[in-house]
Amino acid sequence: MEKFYLNENEYPEGVSSITKFDTGEYPSVVDRYFTRFYHKKTSEDGNENEDHLILYHSNRVCLIGLAQSHIAFKKGIVGITYNIGNCDRSLNQVKGKHKKGGMNLQPLTTLAIITCKDGSEYKVLSCVTGKLIETNDRLKGNLNKLSIEGSGYVAIVLIKPENCEKAKSSLVSEKDYIPSCSF
Amino acid sequence: MDFILISDFLDEIGCCRICTLRFLKPNIDDFLDVENSLKSKGIPINQQCKHETKRPKTNTCVACFNVFNFIDEIIMKVKSSEWLKHYEVKRFVTSYSLPVSLDLAQLQIWLALIEKFPNMFDSERPPDISIKDVMKNILNTKLSDDLHKEFHPDGMMINIFFVIDNEPEMMTKLESVAPELMVERNKQRKKFRTEIVSRNYFEKFFIPKNIKLEKFRQEFSVPPQEPSSALQLEKITFTGPTVFVAGRYNKFSRALSQSPWILNGKRITEGSVQEVIVDAIASYFKVSESSMTFMSSGREDVDVRCLGRGRPFVLEIMNSAKTFLDPSSAVQMEEKVRKSNVVAIRDLQMIPRDDLRHIKSGEEDKKKIYRALCTVDSDVTVEILERLNIEKEFEIQQWTPLRVLHRRTLMQRPRMIYGVKAFAVKDKPNLIVLDIVSQAGTYIKELVHGEFGRTTPSISSLIDMEIDIVALDVMDIDLNFPKSLNRT
Numbered sequence: 001m002e003k004f005y006l007n008e009n010e011y012p013e014g015v016s017s018i019t020k021f022d023t024g025e026y027p028s029v030v031d032r033y034f035t036r037f038y039h040k041k042t043s044e045d046g047n048e049n050e051d052h053l054i055l056y057h058s059n060r061v062c063l064i065g066l067a068q069s070h071i072a073f074k075k076g077i078v079g080i081t082y083n084i085g086n087c088d089r090s091l092n093q094v095k096g097k098h099k100k101g102g103m104n105l106q107p108l109t110t111l112a113i114i115t116c117k118d119g120s121e122y123k124v125l126s127c128v129t130g131k132l133i134e135t136n137d138r139l140k141g142n143l144n145k146l147s148i149e150g151s152g153y154v155a156i157v158l159i160k161p162e163n164c165e166k167a168k169s170s171l172v173s174e175k176d177y178i179p180s181c182s183f
Numbered sequence: 184m185d186f187i188l189i190s191d192f193l194d195e196i197g198c199c200r201i202c203t204l205r206f207l208k209p210n211i212d213d214f215l216d217v218e219n220s221l222k223s224k225g226i227p228i229n230q231q232c233k234h235e236t237k238r239p240k241t242n243t244c245v246a247c248f249n250v251f252n253f254i255d256e257i258i259m260k261v262k263s264s265e266w267l268k269h270y271e272v273k274r275f276v277t278s279y280s281l282p283v284s285l286d287l288a289q290l291q292i293w294l295a296l297i298e299k300f301p302n303m304f305d306s307e308r309p310p311d312i313s314i315k316d317v318m319k320n321i322l323n324t325k326l327s328d329d330l331h332k333e334f335h336p337d338g339m340m341i342n343i344f345f346v347i348d349n350e351p352e353m354m355t356k357l358e359s360v361a362p363e364l365m366v367e368r369n370k371q372r373k374k375f376r377t378e379i380v381s382r383n384y385f386e387k388f389f390i391p392k393n394i395k396l397e398k399f400r401q402e403f404s405v406p407p408q409e410p411s412s413a414l415q416l417e418k419i420t421f422t423g424p425t426v427f428v429a430g431r432y433n434k435f436s437r438a439l440s441q442s443p444w445i446l447n448g449k450r451i452t453e454g455s456v457q458e459v460i461v462d463a464i465a466s467y468f469k470v471s472e473s474s475m476t477f478m479s480s481g482r483e484d485v486d487v488r489c490l491g492r493g494r495p496f497v498l499e500i501m502n503s504a505k506t507f508l509d510p511s512s513a514v515q516m517e518e519k520v521r522k523s524n525v526v527a528i529r530d531l532q533m534i535p536r537d538d539l540r541h542i543k544s545g546e547e548d549k550k551k552i553y554r555a556l557c558t559v560d561s562d563v564t565v566e567i568l569e570r571l572n573i574e575k576e577f578e579i580q581q582w583t584p585l586r587v588l589h590r591r592t593l594m595q596r597p598r599m600i601y602g603v604k605a606f607a608v609k610d611k612p613n614l615i616v617l618d619i620v621s622q623a624g625t626y627i628k629e630l631v632h633g634e635f636g637r638t639t640p641s642i643s644s645l646i647d648m649e650i651d652i653v654a655l656d657v658m659d660i661d662l663n664f665p666k667s668l669n670r671t
């Protein structure tokens with residue numbers, strides 16, 4: 001291992017080595033850039049947790065995905081499709097700085113449908129009003145990624161500046177969040 | 184072309200000798216000796232000569248409003264101006280602001296010449312050498328002798344302003360003689376709240392080809408009458424040349440932005456690299472800080488230090504009082520910046536405007552060398568370090584990072600990574616230091632953690648584990664500009 005040690009004498013006088021940087025309380029990538037919000041949802045009979053996780057960036061970019069408590073993770077996910085009612089979300093394309101051409105989304109717009117081992121299907125909803133920027137084609141061959149916070153995003157949605165406050169107030173903050181059906 | 188006939192006609196309608204020569208297809212240098220040039224065109228000096236070259240003020244030239252009578256006054260005023268001491272420059276140029284009335288007079292004479300000599304004057308191509316060009320030729324020659332300065336486009340500018348009474352009143356008549364020519368102008372005026380017509384606009388559109396003579400004559404005489412209002416020399420101002428100073432800067436702080444960081448009128452961080460540098464340089468060139476524009480070869484996030492040789496930058500200095508930077512002053516500036524403790528500069532030097540291209544173009548061809556401090560969840564192993572010592576270059580695909588996605592186009596960009604070296608840190612088992620040589624434009628933070636799979640491959644995907652970047656330094660920017668001076 002010694003041969004890999006960084007030579008820290010190369011720094012000029014008065015300039016501290018990068019290793020002196022205090023890494024003590026350094027937050028994770030998600031914690032650095034995003035605020036967690038939740039959309040609470042249960043199945044029609046009220047027995048199953050279908051909660052969504054929304055990672056909200058201060059620049060209005062949102063990553064939409066499933067909360068850890070979503071029932072699908074317990075059942076085991078075997079498929080995901082962005083093809084909803086003959087409209088394939090994964091073909092969504094945006095152009096230019098203003099993201100022209102992105103699909104307009106309402107909170108209840110379905111982004112994708114996931115299928116579980118037992119054949120049951122769950123909709124992934126947009127949860128916010130905004131524009132569809134990107135879907136996550138890396139999930140297809142790697143469904144266990146869905147449970148990883150961040151990498152498991154189903155879609156990236158951009159909220160208009162004037163809709164941000166409304167969007168946040170319609171969601172549950174991390175502090176107030178109690179998973180659905182956790183009785 | 185029958186110069187005598189034309190000359191007689193111009194003389195009759197009240198043109199001075201200089202203006203007469205202007206309409207006789209002269210060379211620009213002919214104006215240095217007007218009488219001799221007229222003579223060589225067959226115009227005798229005593230040819231019913233009512234008018235002197237310099238007319239008395241009571242007898243005003245219909246073409247130039249006696250503008251050439253001001254030449255001595257201009258030279259006298261320039262020579263005695265305090266500003267000559269302010270601008271320590273060896274070169275000068277002159278610029279002229281002349282009332283549109285002179286353009287109108289030219290049009291009136293032009294129309295008269297076409298009417299009188301239909302085969303000799305064109306309705307699109309100007310019939311004369313312009314007043315401005317003649318003024319320039321005469322004044323630049325005289326000023327160059329009197330000021331002991333060279334006439335040169337890179338010099339300080341001497342701006343000479345003439346005004347005339349009653350001009351706006353006269354201009355409103357244009358609307359009635361050629362309403363179709365004013366349509367576009369009126370649109371511009373609404374937008375920019377500008378004068379009725381600018382000289383540029385007049386010169387472009389108010390030419391005989393576009394004018395109906397009968398209608399024009401209802402408001403203006405052709406040929407023109409003796410002007411009723413006098414031309415006045417309003418003021419003479421000076422503008423220094425624009426010069427460029429280049430250097431390289433180091434940034435030692437992770438809390439200092441490159442340029443002032445102001446959001447909705449509020450300062451986010453105190454000070455900036457730009458302000459520290461500008462503050463050390465402005466007084467030498469006798470300019471305010473607002474007349475300096477800071478440019479650099481790329482930029483990084485606030486929390487990234489810039490070490491090594493530093494980042495190339497250029498300052499554009501407008502209205503500069505100097506066109507040179509002596510080495511001892513440059514060293515003083517470098518020392519002053521160093522006292523900030525957060526910024527240092529080196530290789531400070533004047534550069535020609537052409538050299539700006541080094542900073543502005545070819546961003547993607549440049550290589551940048553970074554050092555990143557990274558953390559992993561478990562202890563670093565030799566295996567990980569070996570995997571991350573990569574000598575062979577490789578390409579990555581990088582989607583526009585989420586943190587800039589709101590203002591940049593979403594796209595996947597290929598970027599070259601030319602090499603990676605990995606180091607362990609003694610007594611800190613969860614840290615890795617990475618030296619990365621990358622193509623400019625690579626987002627290094629995303630290259631390290633992979634940004635949820637949006638940058639591939641990433642350092643994280645190469646070792647198949649979570650790795651995060653906590654600190655970043657630029658160690659070098661592979662651009663040999665400006666030249667190294669080895670002064671210290």
Ligand SMILES: [Zn+2]
Binds near residue numbers: 199200245
């Ligand atoms: Zn004249």
